[in-house]
Amino acid sequence: MKKQLAFYIDAKRCIGCFTCAMACKNQYHQESGVIWRDVYELKEEIYPHRERAFYSLACNHCENPTCLNVCPVVAYYKREADGVVVHEQDKCIGCGNCIRSCPYGAPRYNPVLKRAEKCSFCWQRLDDDRKPACVLSCPTEALQIVDLAEFDEANAVQYPAGFPRYPSLNPSVRFRLPAMPKMIRRKL
Amino acid sequence: MDKRDAESVKQAIGCPMSRRKFLRCLAAAGALAAMPGGLLRSFDAKAGKIIYEGDYEIYRNACPRNCYDTCSIKSYVKDGVLQFIEGAKESTFTDGGLCVKGYAYTRRPYSPDRIKYPMIQDGRGSGNWRRISWDEAMDMIAKKLVEINDKDDSMLGLGLTKYSGNFGITNYAVEGMMTSLGYTTRLVGTPCWPAGIDAQNYDLGDMWCNDPEDMVNSRYIILWGANPAWNSVHTMKYIYAAQDRGAKVVCIDPVFTQTAAKADVYWQVDTSMDGALALGMARHILDKGLFDKAWVEENSVGFNEFADYLRNEITVQWASEKSGIPQQQIVEVAEEFAAAKPATIWIGYGLQRHVNGGATVRSIDALAAMTGNVGKTGGGARYGHMRTWGFNYHALLQKRPEGAKGFLGGKGPKGDFDFSGDEEAEYTDRALNINKTAEMLLTADDPPIRVLWISCKNVLSQDFDRPRMLEAFKKPELIVSVEQFFTQTVELSDIVLPVTTLFEESTINASYWHYWLSVNEQGIKPMYEAKSNTEIAAALSARMNKLKPGSCTFPTEVDTRQWMIKEFNQDIYDLFGIDSWQDLKKGPAKAKMHPASWHDLEFGTPSKKYEFRSDLCAQHGHQALPKFKAARKPYDKLRLLTPHTKFGIHSQFINIDWMEEFNKKPYCYLHPTAASERGITDGDQVRVFNKVGEVELEVKLTQNVPADVVMMYEAWFRNNAYNCQNVVDDTSSDMGKYKTGAPGVAIHDQFADVEKV
Numbered sequence A: 001m002k003k004q005l006a007f008y009i010d011a012k013r014c015i016g017c018f019t020c021a022m023a024c025k026n027q028y029h030q031e032s033g034v035i036w037r038d039v040y041e042l043k044e045e046i047y048p049h050r051e052r053a054f055y056s057l058a059c060n061h062c063e064n065p066t067c068l069n070v071c072p073v074v075a076y077y078k079r080e081a082d083g084v085v086v087h088e089q090d091k092c093i094g095c096g097n098c099i100r101s102c103p104y105g106a107p108r109y110n111p112v113l114k115r116a117e118k119c120s121f122c123w124q125r126l127d128d129d130r131k132p133a134c135v136l137s138c139p140t141e142a143l144q145i146v147d148l149a150e151f152d153e154a155n156a157v158q159y160p161a162g163f164p165r166y167p168s169l170n171p172s173v174r175f176r177l178p179a180m181p182k183m184i185r186r187k188l
Numbered sequence B: 001m002d003k004r005d006a007e008s009v010k011q012a013i014g015c016p017m018s019r020r021k022f023l024r025c026l027a028a029a030g031a032l033a034a035m036p037g038g039l040l041r042s043f044d045a046k047a048g049k050i051i052y053e054g055d056y057e058i059y060r061n062a063c064p065r066n067c068y069d070t071c072s073i074k075s076y077v078k079d080g081v082l083q084f085i086e087g088a089k090e091s092t093f094t095d096g097g098l099c100v101k102g103y104a105y106t107r108r109p110y111s112p113d114r115i116k117y118p119m120i121q122d123g124r125g126s127g128n129w130r131r132i133s134w135d136e137a138m139d140m141i142a143k144k145l146v147e148i149n150d151k152d153d154s155m156l157g158l159g160l161t162k163y164s165g166n167f168g169i170t171n172y173a174v175e176g177m178m179t180s181l182g183y184t185t186r187l188v189g190t191p192c193w194p195a196g197i198d199a200q201n202y203d204l205g206d207m208w209c210n211d212p213e214d215m216v217n218s219r220y221i222i223l224w225g226a227n228p229a230w231n232s233v234h235t236m237k238y239i240y241a242a243q244d245r246g247a248k249v250v251c252i253d254p255v256f257t258q259t260a261a262k263a264d265v266y267w268q269v270d271t272s273m274d275g276a277l278a279l280g281m282a283r284h285i286l287d288k289g290l291f292d293k294a295w296v297e298e299n300s301v302g303f304n305e306f307a308d309y310l311r312n313e314i315t316v317q318w319a320s321e322k323s324g325i326p327q328q329q330i331v332e333v334a335e336e337f338a339a340a341k342p343a344t345i346w347i348g349y350g351l352q353r354h355v356n357g358g359a360t361v362r363s364i365d366a367l368a369a370m371t372g373n374v375g376k377t378g379g380g381a382r383y384g385h386m387r388t389w390g391f392n393y394h395a396l397l398q399k400r401p402e403g404a405k406g407f408l409g410g411k412g413p414k415g416d417f418d419f420s421g422d423e424e425a426e427y428t429d430r431a432l433n434i435n436k437t438a439e440m441l442l443t444a445d446d447p448p449i450r451v452l453w454i455s456c457k458n459v460l461s462q463d464f465d466r467p468r469m470l471e472a473f474k475k476p477e478l479i480v481s482v483e484q485f486f487t488q489t490v491e492l493s494d495i496v497l498p499v500t501t502l503f504e505e506s507t508i509n510a511s512y513w514h515y516w517l518s519v520n521e522q523g524i525k526p527m528y529e530a531k532s533n534t535e536i537a538a539a540l541s542a543r544m545n546k547l548k549p550g551s552c553t554f555p556t557e558v559d560t561r562q563w564m565i566k567e568f569n570q571d572i573y574d575l576f577g578i579d580s581w582q583d584l585k586k587g588p589a590k591a592k593m594h595p596a597s598w599h600d601l602e603f604g605t606p607s608k609k610y611e612f613r614s615d616l617c618a619q620h621g622h623q624a625l626p627k628f629k630a631a632r633k634p635y636d637k638l639r640l641l642t643p644h645t646k647f648g649i650h651s652q653f654i655n656i657d658w659m660e661e662f663n664k665k666p667y668c669y670l671h672p673t674a675a676s677e678r679g680i681t682d683g684d685q686v687r688v689f690n691k692v693g694e695v696e697l698e699v700k701l702t703q704n705v706p707a708d709v710v711m712m713y714e715a716w717f718r719n720n721a722y723n724c725q726n727v728v729d730d731t732s733s734d735m736g737k738y739k740t741g742a743p744g745v746a747i748h749d750q751f752a753d754v755e756k757v
Helices: A019-028 A066-070 A097-101 A121-125 A135-136 B003-014 B017-027 B099-108 B134-152 B169-181 B194-204 B214-215 B234-244 B276-288 B295-300 B304-314 B316-323 B327-339 B357-370 B435-442 B466-472 B533-547 B562-566 B569-577 B580-585 B615-619 B670-679
Strands: A007-009 A038-041 A054-057 A076-078 A086-088 A108-112 A115-117 A142-145 A174-175 A180-185 B057-062 B070-076 B081-087 B119-120 B129-131 B157-161 B185-188 B220-224 B248-252 B263-265 B344-347 B430-433 B450-457 B478-484 B494-497 B507-510 B515-521 B638-641 B667-670 B685-689 B695-702 B709-712 B750-756
Touching: A007 A054, A007 B685, A019 A038, A019 A135, A019 B081, A038 B638, A066 A076, A066 A097, A135 A142, A135 B081, B057 B507, B057 B515, B070 B248, B070 B515, B081 B099, B099 B562, B134 B450, B134 B478, B134 B494, B134 B667, B157 B169, B169 B435, B169 B478, B169 B507, B169 B562, B185 B435, B194 B248, B194 B357, B214 B234, B220 B234, B220 B327, B234 B248, B234 B695, B248 B327, B263 B295, B276 B327, B295 B357, B304 B357, B316 B327, B344 B357, B430 B435, B435 B466, B435 B750, B507 B562, B533 B562, B569 B615, B667 B670, B667 B685, B670 B695
Parallel strands: A007 A174, A180 B263, B157 B185, B157 B450, B185 B430, B220 B248, B220 B344, B248 B263, B450 B478, B478 B494, B638 B709, B667 B695
Antiparallel strands: A007 A142, A038 A054, A076 A086, A108 A115, B057 B070, B070 B081, B119 B129, B119 B494, B507 B515, B638 B750, B667 B709, B685 B695, B685 B750
């Protein structure tokens, strides 16, 4: 298998602190309302305690990216070397095809430039031998980069509850499920 | 204040109208035309290669907020504009990271909401602000100070309230400025950790904690009333590392916190009954003979008396009834804790914010000590420390003007971060309890507080009994706020002076948790007309001396970098193994201290031993032994908790537009049972009310809170009048006066009810 970088989201370690999401803002200063990485709280049907378990999500840099496939002006390309899906904003005409077609909601509309944009996997940082801003920032190493060509983690799942299943896209992201403590509640 | 004034105050605090007026006024002054957001351009997504090293000027900064982590920052500046920041990878504690608040810093100096110029409000609370020059502002303030000095024959009519909005060492220039003017009135104490500080001083002789990085060595960790997943994110990885190595983590908290969700065992203790729980565990450990007999004989005093107390008055059954934790659980965890070597307890600041808070901390200390876990790596009753704060406090130590008169008798003020060791003098400053600011402002007389100076603090969002504070803020003749943003405190000030952010000044920062020291370099020029607290003191001194020579001893010219340098001394260099402060430009340095506090078992108590029985504690009016102390009687149906949010440090950061992307508005949290009893459903707008006041906000239903609790977070939003201090009174906790000058406040001994609106 070719090298394919992916985000590994260890929900067991994730503390939902939003540091990754803010680190992205700090690096790219997106326009107000434009978010490349966000932290999603799991519904109580998935984790029974509200606001206590999360998935940090951005672009999944899919093996077969729909954004790339639907773009009429070839503003997207997938890097051979590491599988990162790059959006070239200067080519973008803002038609919104990518935004409408991505089932993971990764591409966002920049209302000022009237063009799309999305998580770049910090490819400029990767090329400079640096971790992506979000990965570097994570205080608990709950967000990591892995190479799927050699990733071999028994606890990892690709489609945990709450994360949409699109095998045709084959999103480059893996998860570890959150855990729960033994709870001793007092009686009232 | 007549009815019209009262109306305008109400309007000012009740709706964001005055803030909009304030912004309109800024626009009229030409401020918005030069929107600073424009300086901070977004990176072009199309951009080619970005050169990270070599293309930026890189500066060292440090987060000066009141936080365990005191992160060391590397800031990247290009064309005079701060472009982005990262954590300093040299610090093993933060390991190259910051937190959600830290990463929002890049936006802070350029926030369109920053206060850009000195401004004056015509009619306090009216919202009628207009721009003035620094000269005009200093002239008005100086004239007023000369006037009150002439009237009272002292400067005691000048009151200062300052706390933890900026812990940069040079920011003690604010206190220095007060001293330079004469003997003044200081609001002293701390709303944060005083009861626990006193408790640890009685037991151990000082507050001193193990290196948090050493927590990996623990075989058993009890996180007691601490929520590091929100308030010390970088400590979490050491807890995880210990867990990965087989340590068990027990979290004890009334609320199922984010930290609790990561523990192995979570105990939902009844609020303020932590002391009973600790004593129940101690009794069981005693009965089973699992205490460290050799350790207590060698290193402590009063253990036999403590053991007698446990045998006579404490049972596991009693502890279970008090705390709500089943007996079998208490027994199990007590035995595991006593058997695990080493085991540690992290005592959070929440559980001492009670009328029995100091007594609670003492009983938890006792649990760590009797099991021989004090003085060991991987052990310790961890609370905080001030061992790396030995700076010169040059900014603080100013001379009084000749002939200055002050308060006769009594003792001068000292806060928890005061190292000045005030000498004996004929006169002193007047010390008032910071935790009862409203009452102090209303009742202080002869002279009253005529001028109130506020810096590093958002009084109207952080201090207690806010309805009364609104009354109190009518009393001073002049209120001056030094601020970065248009807070609720600024709304009720007469003059606001714009102050620099950490990127615009030089200072130094130490932590009260980890052992690292960081320098803070000025990386960008102050935005607009912002000045540092040191520069403001100098400007005021210049004007005072022009008006009345000799009336202020503070230097009239300062350079924040030079003042930062003046804070260093040989002891600091030796402690951190550096030859010069400039070494810190290469990265933060870690204190050359043993990772275990009290490792030499030389305690700071009068007996030089660990004191289960503290006669000093008894002399100060408390119990000599760490006995159980009763809780505050409920005065309403539900317990009200107002802890920290993960999106802010007290009232800071929540107002930044970048933070608003992720945290748009406040909520209160209610158990489904409490909600259904009141006909409340998820998402309803509710009113939280009690004898103090009321707050309206949206409710979220969750079993994370017990059924007898309503919880909401402390916060200040820029476009929302929400304020939890409307329903929190200023009842004192038991301890705090000994070391911080005033008792703490029982923030979590509050009660309220909720109804649908």
